[in-house]
Amino acid sequence: MTGHTRRTKIVATIGPASANPATVSALIEAGMDGARLNLSHGTQDDHARTAQLVRDAEAAAGRPISLIADLQGPKLRVGDLDHEVELEDGGSVVIAGEDAAQDGDIPVSPAVLGSVLQPGNDVLIDDGMVRLRVDRVERGRARCDVVVGGTVAAHKGVNVPGIPLPIPSLTRKDLDDLDAALEFGVDFVALSFVRSASDVTALRTLIEARGSHAWVIAKIEKAEAVAALDAILGEAHGVMVARGDLGVEIGAAEVPLLQKRIIHHALERSKPVITATQMLESMIHSPEPTRAEASDIANAILDGTSAIMLSGETAIGEHPVEAVAVMDRIALAVEPHLGYRHETPQASDEPTIDQAMSNAACDVAEALSASAILVPTFTGRTASAVARLRPQRAILALTHNMDSLRHLALEWGVTPLEITETTDVEDLWTRSIAAARDSGFVSSGERIVITAGTAVNLPGGTNVIKVDLA
Missing domain, CATH: 2.40.33.10 (PK beta-barrel domain-like)
Structure with missing residues (x-):
């Protein structure tokens, strides 16, 4: 993978230091894939303006950027x-x-x-x-x-570590902030201080009732959430290893191994996972990171995290663009040493069709040294199933669905590409190959692997693996 494009995604919190057109554009140019709005601070009007800044910069950059609203929760x-x-x-x-x-x-x-x-x-x-x-x-x-x-x-x-609090998972402030965030079109809603899967279900129900396609990220930062991790992963679209409050709740010494465990469980579920908090804390004031911070980022990438997140470094820091650039350089240095997570599911594992097909597609692509794996998709789920295996090949997700494009902007190794809608599967494959060539990820005549469904635009219909030439 020498000369590869960075595959671990970068999320940056947009706050007072970065909420201006020039800085947001520079953050995207430096490698930001997702913009986080921390609703614990600032006004709804502030965040609405920031969301518009991100959308304007996204359009100018010509690539999808995920917009994440982070609710304060029962803090x-x-x-x-x-x-x-x-x-x-x-x-x-x-x-x-x-x-x-x-x-x-x-x-x-x-x-x-x-x-x-x-x-x-x-x-x-x-x-x-x-x-x-x-x-x-x-x-x-x-x-x-x-x-x-x-x-x-x-x-x-x-x-108050270890003490259950009689507070609902969504406070009145959260409900007001949720309405505002959905109004300005966020792609993800991060739920703070999750304690059970039912907390996630309640938020998903509210989002769906408002007609939004936003996905829910469950922040794992309480002991109750760690105990209910698998159930939470079953309901959430993704998770965040929120190491700040998690460390306060359970002790800093427990965090490194829990980080690995959470990432591993998320990968097994084909759910994106963000690692967050104090990744480049010193760069709030310093233009260079500490060696320990560089190692921390490298280890999170080696653990398999989908994305790494900056908080105060870009929200209030003096060097927001430099912090994103540092993450980008570290990821580029580390990623060539990631191994392909080869898995052959057994019948006793009861794999989904998407999981079985994605495993086979990755194996074929690796065996043939294909230039890329093309995943025409409607919801993006098949692309996530491919990404969980961390293949050495480029993963190109092709869709006409803007919601899916922005969701996949946070998925490890996935380059989301827009294509026009079609209902014919042969036409879908042709358009996907053309988009892959136009993107520069593959050249004419190179071998590619396509995995998709013959029932076009229907979720969960992946049933084909096709080897072709670009």
Whole structure:
């Protein structure tokens, strides 16, 4: 795969530092495949303008860009403060739900904390930078010892590891933000603090009821989600390894192996998986990454992640375009060392037709050293099934469906290409080959492998593998 095109996709969060036409265009030119809108911050009008910036830059670039709305979810946060609070090691402080907070307390919303805390519980603020331990609880107010001091600012995140919270998976803010995000046409909705498959099902039902084709990404960042991973993967269109809150919830030492496990399970399900949080944290201020950060990105790629994500690095950082370019260079250096995940499903595995056909198509393409695997598709599912095997060949997904083009922009190794609609299978193959040639991924006369369905434009109908010349 020398001279190959980068196959691991890059997601960048668009925020105050990058929400302008020049920077968004530069991010796409540097290699951004997906743009994330963090709905925990900013206004709906801000995000609507950013979404339009992305769509304008997408049209100018001539390739699909996934737009991801990341809902805040049932996140505990410090409430409004008149000023930042400095806590010293060994001191004490009272935390309380906003409805019970008194002068000098640290208010936390939603106002459920006082009803669930018990003496001995840990309370972590700002991703664990400040650590408190509950001493006693009275009338919804918890007096805590300061184990690790620091600065507490308004609206910083609060975690209570191991304590189930009686909060719905979608808050009122989330429902309002969801309506706005679907209105400006996002392709994915990321659901924060997923606890069960039913959380994902509820969001999918709401999206479908609003007539949207947006896919759901379940963020794995709680112990409950890890325990229910397979069930969640059965309902979600993709997952995110949200390492920030996951590390706070279960401990940083557990995250690396969990990352590998989540990625592996997602691959087995043919679901795209995004690895996120602090991948290039130092580049918020530095123009160069640390060696540890470069290794972290490389290891996520070697684990098999579909995409790698930047958060503060591009949302508020001083070097957003450089951060994307660094990810691009690391991926290009690492990917040639990825192995083909050859799998021959057994009847006892009960593979789907898509899985069996994609396995066979990849095997044929590898055996013949084909230049590319062409996947004419309606929903994109067959292209995802091919991508899960990480073949050495280019994967070209051909579709007239704009929703599928943008969904596949986040799928590992898949280059989504638009073709005009047809109902004739022979015409579909002809148009697909022509588009592959026009894209520059294959040259006239090179061998290609096509896998598709003879029932054109019907999901789940893959039943043909065809070897042809471009």
